Amino acid sequence: MTIEVRNIIKRFGGFTALDNVDLRVETGELLALLGPSGSGKTTLLRIIAGLDWPDAGSVSFDGEDALARGAGERHVGFVFQHYALFRHMSVFENVAFGLRVQPRAIRKSEAQIKARVKDLLDLVQLDWLADRYPSQLSGGQRQRIALARALAIEPRILLLDEPFGALDAKVRKELRKWLRTLHEEIHVTSIFVTHDQEEALEVANRVVVMDKGKIEQIGSPGDVYEEPATAFVHGFIGESIVLPVEIRDGRVRLGDRELNLDSRDARPGPSKLFIRRHDLAVGPSGAGALEGAVKHVRAFGPTQRADILLSAVGEGTLIEIDAPRDRDLKPGDIVSLQPRRYRIFAEGA
Numbered sequence: 001m002t003i004e005v006r007n008i009i010k011r012f013g014g015f016t017a018l019d020n021v022d023l024r025v026e027t028g029e030l031l032a033l034l035g036p037s038g039s040g041k042t043t044l045l046r047i048i049a050g051l052d053w054p055d056a057g058s059v060s061f062d063g064e065d066a067l068a069r070g071a072g073e074r075h076v077g078f079v080f081q082h083y084a085l086f087r088h089m090s091v092f093e094n095v096a097f098g099l100r101v102q103p104r105a106i107r108k109s110e111a112q113i114k115a116r117v118k119d120l121l122d123l124v125q126l127d128w129l130a131d132r133y134p135s136q137l138s139g140g141q142r143q144r145i146a147l148a149r150a151l152a153i154e155p156r157i158l159l160l161d162e163p164f165g166a167l168d169a170k171v172r173k174e175l176r177k178w179l180r181t182l183h184e185e186i187h188v189t190s191i192f193v194t195h196d197q198e199e200a201l202e203v204a205n206r207v208v209v210m211d212k213g214k215i216e217q218i219g220s221p222g223d224v225y226e227e228p229a230t231a232f233v234h235g236f237i238g239e240s241i242v243l244p245v246e247i248r249d250g251r252v253r254l255g256d257r258e259l260n261l262d263s264r265d266a267r268p269g270p271s272k273l274f275i276r277r278h279d280l281a282v283g284p285s286g287a288g289a290l291e292g293a294v295k296h297v298r299a300f301g302p303t304q305r306a307d308i309l310l311s312a313v314g315e316g317t318l319i320e321i322d323a324p325r326d327r328d329l330k331p332g333d334i335v336s337l338q339p340r341r342y343r344i345f346a347e348g349a
């Protein structure tokens with residue numbers, strides 16, 4: 001089932017929560033909507049689900065107008081962060097619920113319901129919990145059961161809103177892998193909302209980066225990480241050092257220092273230089289584009305993290321870099337930093 005969202009505008013009073021959003025989701029995709037709090041992810045998901053209505057624009061499923069149908073008629077399954085299971089029902093009954101309330105004409109027999117619930121519990125690998133009650137489950141188990149329940153009605157589309165948001169970091173990581181594997185098995189067109197970039201990049205086959213009700217970039221996890229389209233995407237994904245620079249006469253200037261960087265593609269004027277923390281090579285003084293004094297070093301694992309006070313910028317800017325452990329860094333050292341990769345975006349781009 002494809003989903004096509006066109007020119008969606010959604011306002012709450014005078015506030016525009018979605019500002020002309022266009023998106024196409026292909027059959028069988030697992031797409032992540034990624035953005036900071038308030039960027040409009042949940043609003044977009046609710047409109048696709050039929051829980052909310054846009055002020056303008058269209059939504060179609062396989063070319064058919066979805067806005068003409070209510071939530072109950074769209075065959076969409078949901079899993080929300082706090083979509084509590086029914087407390088007074090066993091796990092089995094929770095998963096069976098959607099099947100039991102289907103219209104009589106299409107309702108399955110009791111034997112078919114039992115078989116389907118068993119299959120779904122097998123799918124989420126929790127068949128051994130069928131007789132338990134939600135209060136007897138861990139948070140991660142509850143969300144897997146919520147997913148089994150959402151899948152019970154054989155939805156054409158699966159919508160997940162921060163499904164692992166309330167879980168601790170370790171369980172979240174396990175469930176990410178689990179969800180990806182599960183999706184490879186069931187292939188339902190799915191949209192997954194998260195504000196966690198690692199989660200989006202790890203789980204989804206395409207990522208939609210949103211900010212302030214607009215889509216900033218749509219691409220594969222590799223694309224949005226390696227080729228961020230805007231300053232916002234660069235700043236939001238991965239850990240970047242951002243320096244205020246000026247492009248003048250084809251040169252990049254940081255404070256009173258001219259940096260030896262290629263600025264062919266950069267527009268003249270005030271700009272921002274983005275460098276990922278691990279993309280700065282540390283060398284002896286005088287050998288790189290930037291220079292600074294090591295202030296503090298923390299070593300762990302294969303890398304060391306160092307605070308460096310750059311000498312070029314007014315009274316100095318402190319940046320944090322990651323360097324391999326074999327490079328001996330000590331507080332007080334004067335070092336040069338050469339970006340292996342970097343991007344320059346004009347101010348406001």
Ligand SMILES: Nc1ncnc2c1ncn2[C@@H]1O[C@H](COP(=O)(O)OP(=O)(O)OP(=O)(O)O)[C@@H](O)[C@H]1O
Pocket residue numbers: 012017035036037038039040041042043044195
């Ligand atoms: N019913 C509502 N009435 C008024 N404003 C709303 C309503 N629902 C959402 N908003 C506003 O619309 C904007 C987008 O909200 P939305 O929940 O879609 O963001 P989000 O990206 O999902 O954020 P989060 O990650 O915090 O859930 C927010 O500024 C929010 O305050």
